Amino acid sequence: MSSRPLVYVTRRVPQSGVDILRKTCDISQWNSDDPVPRDELLRNVEGKDALFCLLTDKIDKELLDRAGSKLRAVATMSVGYDHIDVVECSRRNISVGFTPDVLTSATAELTVSLLLATARRLKEGISAVKNGSWGTWKPLWLCGQGLDGATVGIVGLGRIGTAVAKRLQPFGVDKILYNDAIETKNAREVGAHFVSLDELLKNSDFVLCCCALTDENKGLFNEAAFSKMKKNAIFINTSRGGMVNQDALFKALSTGQIAGAGLDVTTPEPLPTNHPLLTLDNCIILPHIASATYKSRYAMSELTARNISAALQGQEMPCQVKL
Ligand code: DGY
Numbered sequence: 001m002s003s004r005p006l007v008y009v010t011r012r013v014p015q016s017g018v019d020i021l022r023k024t025c026d027i028s029q030w031n032s033d034d035p036v037p038r039d040e041l042l043r044n045v046e047g048k049d050a051l052f053c054l055l056t057d058k059i060d061k062e063l064l065d066r067a068g069s070k071l072r073a074v075a076t077m078s079v080g081y082d083h084i085d086v087v088e089c090s091r092r093n094i095s096v097g098f099t100p101d102v103l104t105s106a107t108a109e110l111t112v113s114l115l116l117a118t119a120r121r122l123k124e125g126i127s128a129v130k131n132g133s134w135g136t137w138k139p140l141w142l143c144g145q146g147l148d149g150a151t152v153g154i155v156g157l158g159r160i161g162t163a164v165a166k167r168l169q170p171f172g173v174d175k176i177l178y179n180d181a182i183e184t185k186n187a188r189e190v191g192a193h194f195v196s197l198d199e200l201l202k203n204s205d206f207v208l209c210c211c212a213l214t215d216e217n218k219g220l221f222n223e224a225a226f227s228k229m230k231k232n233a234i235f236i237n238t239s240r241g242g243m244v245n246q247d248a249l250f251k252a253l254s255t256g257q258i259a260g261a262g263l264d265v266t267t268p269e270p271l272p273t274n275h276p277l278l279t280l281d282n283c284i285i286l287p288h289i290a291s292a293t294y295k296s297r298y299a300m301s302e303l304t305a306r307n308i309s310a311a312l313q314g315q316e317m318p319c320q321v322k323l
Contacts, residue, residue: 017301073311097307108163118262153204156211226252241267
């Protein structure tokens with residue numbers, strides 16, 4: 001029997017990550033582009049030394065029990081790790097790895113793209129061209145909101161929020177406000193001002209959700225939050241669907257409480273095709289693709305593998321979750 005560590009990879013992932021692991025580990029893998037069924041995951045994690053997982057895999061007590069005492073590392077190919085019970089992992093001395101930085105640019109670019117597409121009503125424009133409702137040039141037809149002179153409010157000025165702020169500055173924004181658990185040192189770099197959440201919601205023309213989902217901030221964007229926003233506000237979420245109460249968002253968008261929303265993340269994912277939000281012209285929904293550049297996804301796979309390799313050698317992971 002081989003004495004090499006055993007690693008289970010829960011999906012078909014960019015091969016460069018698997019190649020790194022193969023040098024020192026024996027790999028078994030769910031060889032599909034779709035998530036591994038829970039039963040299959042539970043069966044396959046048994047007796048493994050490490051788990052290479054994705055944001056669609058729930059890593060909870062039940063799974064850790066099934067894995068058994070050999071499990072030393074859980075590494076997710078994502079920056080978000082709200083699907084992992086990190087407290088339980090830490091109690092069992094299991095290192096948890098994630099993939100910050102390597103997806104920051106891609107995610108920030110997509111956030112800006114979604115903001116512009118939503119604010120300038122690109123979905124309605126493209127539909128009009130296709131369905132023949134494009135008539136003559138009309139002075140106020142499909143007018144939207146511009147960034148020049150606008151106030152942008154960013155909830156969560158971490159790596160991604162800061163990268164978004166940097167990319168928005170050249171558009172001539174007037175002010176960048178932010179709210180976070182604490183005032184961050186990144187703020188100075190991008191000239192952002194710390195304000196209360198209420199102030200941010202009341203004063204921003206664009207409200208961007210860029211924070212990590214936690215038990216504390218789940219559903220932060222609820223009816224009360226949308227009711228504080230300006231009527232011309234554009235809301236953008238590239239964080240996690242769980243940040244938003246979607247019924248409240250539907251109400252805010254359909255009653256004109258806010259002007260538009262662009263979401264890269266929803267609850268659930270995929271969003272059922274008969275979901276009310278999909279009936280709205282002023283809501284653009286993307287299928288969770290913020291980090292989807294080849295460069296990022298390969299780098300995420302490689303970093304996940306390097307996280308696992310380090311933990312299996314008894315070292316700190318290059319990107320280890322710290323409690
Ligand atoms: C993440 O990494 O958490 C994103 O949601 C997907 O790249």
